Every structure is written in structure tokens, then in C-alpha cells.
Amino acid sequence: MISRGRSWQLARECWQLPRQGAVMGILNVTPDSFSDGGEHADVAGALAHARLMVAEGADIIDIGGESTRPGASEVAVHEELRRVLPVVQTLRAEFPELRLSIDTRHAAVAREALLAGADIVNDITGLADPDMRQVCAELPCGIVLMHMQGEPRTMQEAPHYDDVVAEVRAFFEARLQLVLEAGIELQRICLDPGIGFGKTTEHNVALIRHLESLRVENLPILMALSRKRFLGELIGDASLAKTSALPTVCMSLMAAAQGADAHRVHDVAALRQALTLRTALI
Numbered sequence: 294m295i296s297r298g299r300s301w302q303l304a305r306e307c308w309q310l311p312r313q314g315a316v317m318g319i320l321n322v323t324p325d326s327f328s329d330g331g332e333h334a335d336v337a338g339a340l341a342h343a344r345l346m347v348a349e350g351a352d353i354i355d356i357g358g359e360s361t362r363p364g365a366s367e368v369a370v371h372e373e374l375r376r377v378l379p380v381v382q383t384l385r386a387e388f389p390e391l392r393l394s395i396d397t398r399h400a401a402v403a404r405e406a407l408l409a410g411a412d413i414v415n416d417i418t419g420l421a422d423p424d425m426r427q428v429c430a431e432l433p434c435g436i437v438l439m440h441m442q443g444e445p446r447t448m449q450e451a452p453h454y455d456d457v458v459a460e461v462r463a464f465f466e467a468r469l470q471l472v473l474e475a476g477i478e479l480q481r482i483c484l485d486p487g488i489g490f491g492k493t494t495e496h497n498v499a500l501i502r503h504l505e506s507l508r509v510e511n512l513p514i515l516m517a518l519s520r521k522r523f524l525g526e527l528i529g530d531a532s533l534a535k536t537s538a539l540p541t542v543c544m545s546l547m548a549a550a551q552g553a554d555a556h557r558v559h560d561v562a563a564l565r566q567a568l569t570l571r572t573a574l575i
Contacts, residue, residue, distance in 0.1 A: 307435030313572035315555040317353040318346035322376040350565035357396030361445045385410025400424035407432045426475040442491025457496045485515040494523040504551040513554035538563040
């Protein structure tokens with residue numbers, strides 16, 4: 294049990310999501326993230342933005358101290374910890390019931406963030422590191438298990454699949470077996486197909502179109518579409534996906550119709566309103 298007294302039962306219930314879908318607000322405490330790098334790089338700015346997202350209806354705040362945009366280089370663990378720990382600690386004290394997620398691929402960062410009060414580990418490598426699986430087995434947390442082809446520095450150079458939907462599903466099935474072998478309960482897992490992580494626009498569209506085919510063990514699915522480059526490519530305006538919430542909201546609603554249970558976004562208010570309106574019709 295971690296220091297604030299959170300229980301294994303809470304970890305198992307982490308992905309009991311609202312009917313309209315959960316909204317995970319993105320909080321990048323980085324100088325170089327692809328869309329909002331530098332906007333919330335200091336602790337005061339990060340906390341102010343987190344409070345705004347909570348007011349706008351975020352169910353989860355996802356705190357990241359390392360950019361994983363295409364071409365990004367790895368950040369030293371001590372620097373990542375310096376960026377994220379004060380934010381996790383302050384938000385935990387200020388919002389006792391708010392779910393906090395740590396967006397990291399480093400086991401040491403995940404461990405310290407969980408001990409500081411985080412509830413969820415959001416790992417773009419899908420718990421590839423045995424040390425990360427060990428941390429998640431030892432400490433009660435929810436887990437986002439994401440698919441990525443390659444690694445951030447090179448993942449978009451030439452992504453290739455014979456059948457992207459079948460291969461992503463096969464990845465989930467294989468990785469969940471490793472998770473079980475590590476002693477991690479499946480109820481703690483949420484699946485993320487990794488839109489834009491080693492995928493072309495065509496791959497991304499295929500995954501969204503066949504989202505329900507990716508659901509393994511009836512686990513919830515998280516979609517992270519926010520401000521992604523492929524949205525601009527689809528509408529023929531590369532800049533619009535970053536300057537307007539509309540492309541993200543529209544594609545997220547379509548993903549919800551295909552079965553998405555949670556949505557990781559920068560523009561919390563716009564998506565919360567759209568999901569609420571959608572719920573009125575279903």
C-alpha cells in the first residue's frame with residue numbers, strides 16, 4: 294500500500310469510467326512537447342493549468358515530464374523527476390479524489406510518482422521494461438498499456454504493418470500475458486492503440502474505424518487523438534489541428550461511437566461538452 298493509504302481495491306476500480314466517457318487532461322511539464330511545449334514548464338504554470346482542467350471537467354490529469362513527440366530524445370530520470378514530482382505532490386494534496394496519471398516510460402519515475410500520490414502509470418512502451426512491470430505489480434495503480442512501433446526518436450520514419458489492426462491486437466494479447474505473469478490484475482489495465490506512435494495516417498484511420506476489434510479481455514480503451522498531425526492531414530490544413538479544438542473533438546466523438554471509453558486531450562472543456570451532448574442522444 295502506498296503512503297497515502299490508497300488500496301488495491303481503488304486500483305481495480307480505476308477504470309470504472311463515467312457513461313459519457315472519461316476525459317484525461319494533458320499536463321506536459323516540458324519545454325519541448327509537440328503541441329504545448331514550454332507553456333506549463335514551470336511548477337506554478339503547470340498547477341494553474343491543472344486547476345483549469347479540473348474546473349473544465351477533467352476526470353484524470355496526465356502529468357508528463359518527457360516529450361515523446363516524433364524525433365524526441367530521452368530525458369534523464371533525475372530531470373524528469375524534478376519536473377513532475379512537485380506537481381504530483383501538490384495536486385494530490387489539493388484534490389484528494391482526483392485521479393492523477395504519470396506519463397512516463399521510466400520505472401524509477403513511475404515508482405516515485407506513485408509514492409508521491411499518482412494513481413495511474415501511462416507508459417508509451419506498454420510496460421516493455423520488466424522493472425516497470427515490477428513497479429506496477431508492487432504498487433496499487435491503474436495502467437495505460439499503449440502500443441508503439443519503434444521508439445519516439447525514429448518511430449515515424451517508415452512505419453509498416455501488413456495488417457495494423459491485427460498486429461496491434463496481437464501486441465495487446467502478448468503484452469497482457471506478460472502483465473499477468475508479473476502479478477498485475479487485468480482490471481487495472483486500459484488499452485491505448487497508440488495513435489501516431491509509429492503509424493501513418495492510414496494506419497491511424499484503420500485503428501479508429503476498427504476500434505472494437507482491438508478490445509481484449511473486455512478492457513477499456515483510451516484514445517489519444519489530441520492535436521495529432523494526422524488530423525491536419527485529413528482535413529488538408531496542417532495547422533488547424535493545433536490551433537482549433539474542432540478536429541480533435543470531431544474525431545474523438547467518432548472514436549467514442551466506435552467504442553472508445555476515455556480520451557486524452559489538451560482541450561478539456563470542448564470535449565467534455567461534446568461528450569455530454571452525445572450522451573443525451575444515446
